Amino acid sequence: MSDVLRRIEIPIALTIIATLLQVIPYYFEIPALESAANTASNGVLLIVACATFVGVISIIQVHGKRIQRQSEGWYYSLLVIGLSVIMALTGLPFPEAGLGVNNSIYNWLFINVQTPLGGTMYSIIAFFITSAAFRAFRARNLEASIILVAGTIMVMGNAPLLTNYFPFIADVSLWIRSVPNLATMRGVMIGGALGSIALAVRTLMGIERGYLRGGGEE
């Protein structure tokens, strides 16, 4: 029985059915299929909710071993598991027991730990942009020189002091953004859309198997 369940045809067939269930009701008005597609979407939500536990198991496996072996920085692992347990328990959807999103511990951790840490991580992008810009803005060849010139104009175009005295910089900056930049981005987007359609067709035909175990060789 387990050999049958591990057959590669099963995930391929499931993928094809799930894809058709989403694609056909998008173009055709077939109430029965639409209802089946909605049921399938709800099923996906349930699977995703269950998959959260898989993530928790992975965290416990990785960090649990680190704590057990007292590897370097094991106390951080303890902090991860401890805070995960506290957040999970206090966030349980039982408001009558004082738990859930209105729980004071849950709220305190969310507002005073998670939000500022997330904000900090986001804000350090500014420093990464500076060092990346330093590397990018070197006129090593013609392409790099074009980036340097265009980037400099864009930066200048966003500086009110400069655009106040030299209004043409704002016009040039706007032109760069809305003509060559937009044209390139549209090209990338159209190409990306075509690529994803071709990938969908390959998946639908069961020949794209890279996402399956061993590329479907098993």
Add this chain to the structure above:
Amino acid sequence: MAFLIAGRIFGLLCLLVIMASVAYYIKQAQGGTVPKVRRIPGIDAIDEAMGRAVEMGRPVFCSHGIANLRAATSGPQTLAGLSVLSYVAKQSLAVGAELYVPVRQPEVWPVAADIVETEFKLAGRGDEFDPDKIPFLSTQQFGFSSNYMGMMMRERPGANIMIGAYWAESLQLAETGSRIGAMQITGTANSSQIPFFLVVSDYCLIGEEIYSAGAYLTNDAPLIASLAGQDVGRIIAVILGLLGALTVTFGSNILLDLFAM
């Protein structure tokens, strides 16, 4: 025509034409006619990056992005990333590289782990598979990125391969990889992140190149042929774009009306 949903008929026609052309070229390939595909330096460099990492005695990091498999635009990017992971896992066993796969989405974790584990089994080394090297980091975007950066600083990978859907964390990850001297191959179809990857990484796959990566790496004739079918769609897009520009310039809305069918 009530059977067909209004406003989506032209889209369906385009989709059918592209699907038919992809299917046609796949059939041709099965008959022995395989079109030539241009080399993509970024994909060719994956072997080089892995070899370099092994020579340096450093591990290889391979990430398939931070998106799930469900989203309409980012899901296919995750699939493309997983196809690359399949190849990287196989090659890492062939060249003896230590592979780490940081994961953000819990629902993608079993798929990624299964891909790597199966490659170990196919190589007859199933007992060497270590699930700790495919850690689920965090569902939080910046929780994931800070954890990934920390892993990179500790493990100091010689190669960092990131192909999939990325958002604001793209620069954080690629810049950290650059600082530790990892050879980086990146790729995304998220147009807002492509410039960051281009600036920081050694090779960058732009947009549709990531979808071709799986076909390109497996070198399987029908998969390679499907890329030619994709080109038919591109030709249609160019023709419609030119016709649209001309008709709108001359004051006609015929194409706009056709698109709205």
